[in-house]
Amino acid sequence: MPGERSQAGRPTISEVAAEAGVGRATAARTLGGYGYVSPELRERVLAAAEKLGYRANALARSMSTGVSHTLGVIVADIGNPFFAGVMRGISDASRARGFDTLVLSTYEDLEEEVAATNVLIDKRVDGVILASAAVGRGDVAHIRAALDRGIPVVLVDRAVASVDLDAVVIDNRDAARRAVETLIASGHRRIGFVWGPPMAEPPATRRALLAAASRNLWTDGERLRGYLDALDDARIPFDPDLVMMGRKIEERATQEVARMLALPDRVTALFCTETEAVTGALRALRTSGLSCPRDISLIGFDDSAWAAVMEPPLTMIEQPVHQLGAKAAEVLLDIVGGAEPRREMHTLRSRLITRSSVAPPPSPDA
């Protein structure tokens, strides 16, 4: 077999395989630390490797198997604690199988995402995990470029409707519905949604709003659907005045929550879909002189150490960030190791952490 001769007396993977009485692929998977090998065969390969004095050589391994033992991760915003947690999960799961991870951040910019994909192709990574900015926009030529070069791609956090890939996501719609149901169960009917799709003008209808959300990020579209689900179930009419529009900027959330608090029939509760929306909303509350939860209740994404030490401690949705990253890495590494892509949506459950930021609304005559 070409490239399989021993050099300077170093045993090759094929020689280890022959000694163990297993196929070369099984020996390569065991010694390379990727793909599935049954415990019994693994044992035999490792014993044979020890007997022959086999020592893995990363470069030789890469040349003989075509595997460079590197995964590329493209995240929308490295500065978001959510992605930091996801990356830790990816890193831990990859490391456990002997893979390093290279990270590129696109800062939610599609051009950056295309450039990042090209860099990873150029650096010959074995697979790519993508927390995509292209989601919902249909601009997926760069994803196809990677796939065309035999580089598998797995999506995390956000799904892309227009390509058929494995995606590991959380139950965004359910999470949002449960949060809004919790507010409704406390008696709230004027519930602000902070924040929604970036548009100049809020759409006047439920339908137009959903269409706009679908054109934007998948996660936010799903969270908006969950908000509307809960309103529908409780027969609370949709009010476009209670949905924040605009780019995901803390300052914008501050302004918009201030607007919702100044409405004649003001909001009594807020559902915040991002960390920056939470801190923006809290700034607006501080300025308004209203107090949480006496005057206004709040539930938000994502839980953090800060949320627990606030006054009051905030009721928050906790995403299984580490598990999200680890699962994405495992799905990808199975494909790198030779498994067929299942092209499934893997959905993990989030959790509502109940603390003290939800209370009944103040009575109207108070």
Next chain:
Amino acid sequence: MPGERSQAGRPTISEVAAEAGVGRATAARTLGGYGYVSPELRERVLAAAEKLGYRANALARSMSTGVSHTLGVIVADIGNPFFAGVMRGISDASRARGFDTLVLSTYEDLEEEVAATNVLIDKRVDGVILASAAVGRGDVAHIRAALDRGIPVVLVDRAVASVDLDAVVIDNRDAARRAVETLIASGHRRIGFVWGPPMAEPPATRRALLAAASRNLWTDGERLRGYLDALDDARIPFDPDLVMMGRKIEERATQEVARMLALPDRVTALFCTETEAVTGALRALRTSGLSCPRDISLIGFDDSAWAAVMEPPLTMIEQPVHQLGAKAAEVLLDIVGGAEPRREMHTLRSRLITRSSVAPPPSPDA
């Protein structure tokens, strides 16, 4: 010159240089977007390039110049908002000069840092920015390995005493001193330092403590020095009971602050050197039933959106994180472009953001 012939009528860098009447290196720097070129020569090169219809080709550029237009960044913890901010600065400054950045996180583990350095050497990056875990430990063989292969290394946030490299850092010692001086100026004399070096037992003397800190992270040693500077200036005796030991874990800070609050002569103020130390301290305060700033004052590293929306809003030290990253990238890109390393410590100034978490200590008979 080999590799310099036109292909398919495409002009080469040498032809552009000849047309512009400049040296090939100047043309390459201008067209490659790296290193310094005077405005006048840049103008001439760009005019010649336009006249000849020169179009840059990333791969050809990489082969002819040996520059792959990729920087590697090794950070201690991608999950720390501080590093996220630094990376944004690195990314923005690199992008402005046409370089992509690959990030690897070591999670404060030296073995991971060594592996990450090898990955970056393997991926042929043009330079490495290192927020090192090896600092102060003298384990710098991996840094030398990169330098030996002609890959320049610039340090950010943390300096390494044992290698002679450019480092971009903040004024940790001054920042800490200013924070502790602010607490002393408010009347505090029992000031907790949260957290210090990871040791089983707190050293009994000032000298032993500093030695321990020096063996650990450079930043924390510097912050400890600033704390001691301020105590010395005010002739406040050092009390080892007020210095938190142990690993950088929020839970540990919670326990240790609870201990300091239970001392017969308890702390009246806390200086927290990390975000996790701040949230840990706030947890302890919440459990103790003491209130900030009435019963206890607090100043911490690093400022964040959360700190501003706390009750009370926290007085915090703001590090110029973006500038720190951008400066490190610029210093490195200058070296990649051919400049001699200056082997300097570039020190940027931090800022104390005064909010409402500092007040005079409660009177002893209260």
